[in-house]
Structure formats: structure tokens, C-alpha cells
Amino acid sequence: MTILVAQPEFVAQGENLKNLGEETNELVLDGGFVLPKTAADDVFLAPEINSFGKAFRDYNAESERQKSVEEFYRLQHINQSYDFVKRMREKYGKLDKVEMSIWECCELLNEVVDESDPDLDEPQIQHLLQSAEAIRKDYPDEDWLHLTALIHDLGKVLLLPSFGELPQWAVVGDTFPLGCAFDKANVHHKYFKDNPDFNNPDYNTKNGIYTEGCGLDNVMISWGHDDYMYLVAKENGSTLPSAGLFIIRYHSFYPLHKEGAYTHLMNEEDKENLKWLHIFNKYDLYSKSKVLVDVEKVKPYYVSLIEKVSAFLASFGYVILYILVFVSLKLYNFFFLQYFPAKLRW
Ligand SMILES: O[C@H]1[C@H](O)[C@@H](O)[C@H](O)[C@@H](O)[C@H]1O
Numbered sequence: 001m002t003i004l005v006a007q008p009e010f011v012a013q014g015e016n017l018k019n020l021g022e023e024t025n026e027l028v029l030d031g032g033f034v035l036p037k038t039a040a041d042d043v044f045l046a047p048e049i050n051s052f053g054k055a056f057r058d059y060n061a062e063s064e065r066q067k068s069v070e071e072f073y074r075l076q077h078i079n080q081s082y083d084f085v086k087r088m089r090e091k092y093g094k095l096d097k098v099e100m101s102i103w104e105c106c107e108l109l110n111e112v113v114d115e116s117d118p119d120l121d122e123p124q125i126q127h128l129l130q131s132a133e134a135i136r137k138d139y140p141d142e143d144w145l146h147l148t149a150l151i152h153d154l155g156k157v158l159l160l161p162s163f164g165e166l167p168q169w170a171v172v173g174d175t176f177p178l179g180c181a182f183d184k185a186n187v188h189h190k191y192f193k194d195n196p197d198f199n200n201p202d203y204n205t206k207n208g209i210y211t212e213g214c215g216l217d218n219v220m221i222s223w224g225h226d227d228y229m230y231l232v233a234k235e236n237g238s239t240l241p242s243a244g245l246f247i248i249r250y251h252s253f254y255p256l257h258k259e260g261a262y263t264h265l266m267n268e269e270d271k272e273n274l275k276w277l278h279i280f281n282k283y284d285l286y287s288k289s290k291v292l293v294d295v296e297k298v299k300p301y302y303v304s305l306i307e308k309v310s311a312f313l314a315s316f317g318y319v320i321l322y323i324l325v326f327v328s329l330k331l332y333n334f335f336f337l338q339y340f341p342a343k344l345r346w
């Protein structure tokens with residue numbers, strides 16, 4: 001298995017489904033997750049209803065849960081302003097909270113439930129494993145994708161006391177850019193009218209402070225678990241391919257990846273990476289289920305994925321390290337730094 005991928009090659013979905021084998025149109029219900037079973041099937045067949053008996057991401061459904069989700073978006077839309085995001089980026093950019101491994105952090109999500117999500121009210125460690133297990137089945141060789149799924153929502157630890165105990169509106173929910181007009185494609189768009197940026201003439205035009213094609217890297221996106229995890233990955237020197245980092249950073253940016261809004265801000269690299277995000281999104285969304293993953297059962301696989309190269313280092317020892325350090329620092333990175341160091345600064 002290749003473990004060091006500079007940038008994974010994009011394979012059209014039908015191609016990738018070949019490994020599912022059988023030439024049948026039958027659907028397989030697997031822990032609530034429906035997979036298409038034919039190699040000829042180019043179209044991903046997603047489950048039609050979530051575990052509450054509603055359509056996925058139906059923000060207008062009549063239910064108690066939907067009322068609290070709407071209240072969540074009211075608060076989020078009012079409070080996430082350009083200045084707020086700027087302050088959060090500065091504050092959390094210091095990475096002075098704690099030091100812990102990826103798996104330790106996953107376990108903290110046992111305590112976290114996402115109030116913005118109409119499709120899942122299970123502890124978030126379940127969501128990490130449900131999405132990672134689902135994507136692993138269809139893409140068995142793309143270990144960077146398994147790891148990306150495992151960590152994509154880890155930033156939700158921001159809700160916990162040792163990470164600053166931010167309110168839900170500052171951690172979860174769909175994301176959107178600040179510094180330009182709020183697009184109608186955002187769910188519950190009406191609540192933006194009470195956002196301090198709404199009437200700011202610098203911010204309320206289509207491009208606002210940005211230029212067309214400037215690249216999402218240069219855009220201030222609402223603060224939350226996506227940007228925080230991206231920052232942690234980046235600052236800890238993660239060697240995940242750029243598509244993995246893109247998925248982590250923009251997976252909640254539904255107005256863009258689902259509705260096609262704000263695409264004028266993307267550059268060429270963003271467009272390439274978006275193809276992988278589209279694939280990832282199906283697993284992120286449709287794996288949400290009441291059928292829980294047995295954490296202890298799958299733990300060895302994910303722990304070994306996180307630790308992969310440390311084992312390599314231990315077996316070859318310092319002699320090789322000594323030689324390689326002198327050959328080139330790049331080679332050192334290539335052979336010894338897996339996607340993440342053992343302990344991360346958060
Ligand atoms: O409610 C959900 C949840 O917070 C997810 O983690 C996020 O990625 C989605 O965009 C959002 O709709």
C-alpha cells in the first residue's frame with residue numbers, strides 16, 4: 001500500500017466502484033449506509049431518509065429537532081462576523097492549548113454532540129468512525145482518505161473546556177465566507193440580516209474584499225471545526241495530500257460544494273481538490289446512522305494508520321536516520337514523517 005502520496009490521482013467514481021465486484025443493481029444496506037453494487041453504476045445511490053425518518057439535510061422539516069437546528073443557525077448567522085473570525089484565527093493559531101495524539105483526541109469526541117446536525121445526534125466519535133469505515137470500504141487503498149475521514153471533524157473539541165469551550169455556533173454547522181455578500185444558498189439565509197457585516201458596503205457585494213479566482217486560501221471562512229483542524233494539521237507539519245487538507249478545511253462549505261455558490265473565488269487548485277471533496281461528502285453525509293460502530297473493534301486499524309511510519313523508524317533505527325539527514329531533509333520528510341507526528345499541538 002502506498003502511504004506517501006504527494007497528490008492522489010483523481011479517479012472517476014464509476015472506476016473506483018469496480019472493486020465492489022458483482023454486476024448487479026442490488027443495493028446493500030450496510031449499517032444504514034447504502035452502496036451501489038454495480039461497476040457500471042456511475043451514480044452514487046444514497047439512502048433517502050435519515051435515522052429520524054426525514055430527508056437528509058432537510059432544514060425545513062417539521063420537527064422539534066429542526067426547531068433547535070434553526071435556532072442554532074440564527075445564532076451562527078448573527079455572530080460569525082469578519083472581525084470574529086479574525087480574532088479566532090489569531091487566538092487558536094497559537095496552538096497553546098494542549099498536546100495530544102490523534103486517537104486521544106478522537107476519544108474526547110465521545111463527549112460531543114453536534115446541535116447543528118439534523119441527521120445525527122450520536123456522540124461525534126461515532127460519526128468519525130462511521131464516515132471513515134464507509135469510505136474505507138469503497139476506497140480500500142486510499143489510506144490518506146481513511147485518515148482524512150477519521151480526523152475531519154476532530155476540530156469539534158473546541159466545544160470542550162480544555163479547548164476554550166466555544167459555543168456551538170462558533171464550532172459546528174455549515175460554513176460561509178466573510179468579507180463578501182452572504183449568498184442565498186446558505187441555509188436559513190434570512191438570519192444574516194442581523195449580522196454586523198450585512199450592511200457594511202465593503203463586505204456586501206458579490207466579490208467584497210476579494211478578487212475573482214483569488215483562491216479559497218485567501219478567503220476568510222466562518223470559524224469552526226473545519227478551519228481549526230486544518231490549522232492544527234498545517235502547523236504540525238502534516239504531510240497529508242493537498243486534497244486531504246482541502247477536505248478538512250471546506251467539508252462544511254455546503255453553499256460551495258453542494259449549491260455551487262462562491263465558486264468565482266476558487267482558483268485552479270481548488271477546482272481540482274473539489275472533485276475529491278464531492279466524493280468525500282457522500283460518505284460524510286450518508287454514513288450518519290443509528291447503527292453504531294464498535295470502537296474497540298476498529299481501533300487497531302486506525303491506531304496503526306496513525307502510527308504507520310513510527311514503526312518503520314523503530315525497525316531501522318538511527319543508522320538510516322543519520323545517513324538520510326545528511327542526504328537531504330526532503331528525503332527525511334518523505335520516509336519518516338507520516339501524515340502526522342505522534343503528538344500534535346492543539
Ligand atoms: O451540521 C453539520 C455538522 O456540523 C458537520 O460537521 C458539518 O461539516 C456540516 O456542514 C454541518 O451541516
Ligand SMILES: [Fe+2]
Nearest residue numbers: 152153251252
Ligand atoms: Fe464537519
Ligand SMILES: [Fe+2]
Nearest residue numbers: 127152153284
Ligand atoms: Fe462530518
